[in-house]
Amino acid sequence: MRAPGFWADGHGPWPTLLQALTPLTRLWGAARAVSRRPKRVEVPVVCVGNLVAGGAGKTPVVLALLPLLQARYGTCGVHVLASGYGGRPSGPLRVDPQRHDASEVGDEALLLARAAPTWVARDRVAGAHAAAGAGARLLLLDDGFQDPSLSKDLSLVVVDAGYGFGNGRLIPAGPLREPVLQGLSRADALVLVGDDRAAVDYGAGARLPVLSASVEPGPEIRTLPTARVFAFAGIGRPAKFFEMLAGAGLNVVGSRGFADHHRFRPDEVMRLCEDAAALRAQPVTTEKDFVRLPPAARAMVRPISMTLRWANPAAVRDLLYSKLP
Numbered sequence: 001m002r003a004p005g006f007w008a009d010g011h012g013p014w015p016t017l018l019q020a021l022t023p024l025t026r027l028w029g030a031a032r033a034v035s036r037r038p039k040r041v042e043v044p045v046v047c048v049g050n051l052v053a054g055g056a057g058k059t060p061v062v063l064a065l066l067p068l069l070q071a072r073y074g075t076c077g078v079h080v081l082a083s084g085y086g087g088r089p090s091g092p093l094r095v096d097p098q099r100h101d102a103s104e105v106g107d108e109a110l111l112l113a114r115a116a117p118t119w120v121a122r123d124r125v126a127g128a129h130a131a132a133g134a135g136a137r138l139l140l141l142d143d144g145f146q147d148p149s150l151s152k153d154l155s156l157v158v159v160d161a162g163y164g165f166g167n168g169r170l171i172p173a174g175p176l177r178e179p180v181l182q183g184l185s186r187a188d189a190l191v192l193v194g195d196d197r198a199a200v201d202y203g204a205g206a207r208l209p210v211l212s213a214s215v216e217p218g219p220e221i222r223t224l225p226t227a228r229v230f231a232f233a234g235i236g237r238p239a240k241f242f243e244m245l246a247g248a249g250l251n252v253v254g255s256r257g258f259a260d261h262h263r264f265r266p267d268e269v270m271r272l273c274e275d276a277a278a279l280r281a282q283p284v285t286t287e288k289d290f291v292r293l294p295p296a297a298r299a300m301v302r303p304i305s306m307t308l309r310w311a312n313p314a315a316v317r318d319l320l321y322s323k324l325p
Contacts, residue, residue, distance in 0.1 A: 003053065036147075111288060289303075
């Protein structure tokens, strides 16, 4: 999905006009909570979620948490459970990066499966049982904060500090899946990614631990043939990727943003590469987008990973270890 501009700034008549529909969002959330009682599974569950529609950086947070959890539960003891957004199977299905592609299991699940055993399942309870039966000692949930069906032992809410909570309104008038204070009341900590340019009152400073982090490009930028890049991305907030590249010293001479989970056509990628060539630049994209490119087009584009760095890794580790068995 592509978030409308008024979700971020609140400008124009649409937020006010659509405000009349926001009670439906509240009603839908309340109905889910009443109809589904949280089920506890055989292993501890850590949930990484957010309060807004679209990407806030959950998958980089999951990847950054993995080493800390694997140090305690073993390399093969931590399994990841994802919804498989953009894929086909309902699951539970264990992802095999050598056999599956993004159209089958979703782009995020493919990236996660490179780092830890990963499952996709529309039914998260069934997915959790499958992972536990396959040897998981702890389950790391990528998204699912608003899903009441699975009991969580620790919940982290991720906030893109450059976007905050957008215009502060519920879907469809704004990006919020639920009211901010309602969501934070179920969280154990807030993960704030990036510089806090949004200057949002998160309502959590005195009650919730705030874990600060930043996103940096991976080592791939050192092997680029030129510092001139043409960047494109289909993630929750493409500007975050472009800003990261510029902050690392690359000359972003052109950029193009697409909707989150956009499926690239061969002719579309060819036009992007032609635009890059006209600017004497190297076309680059995120790893998440790269796995959605047509296989024949991947040789023309360089993927750049987005690595999350904790401002205080010890604080993150202490929080995890204090809350988990």
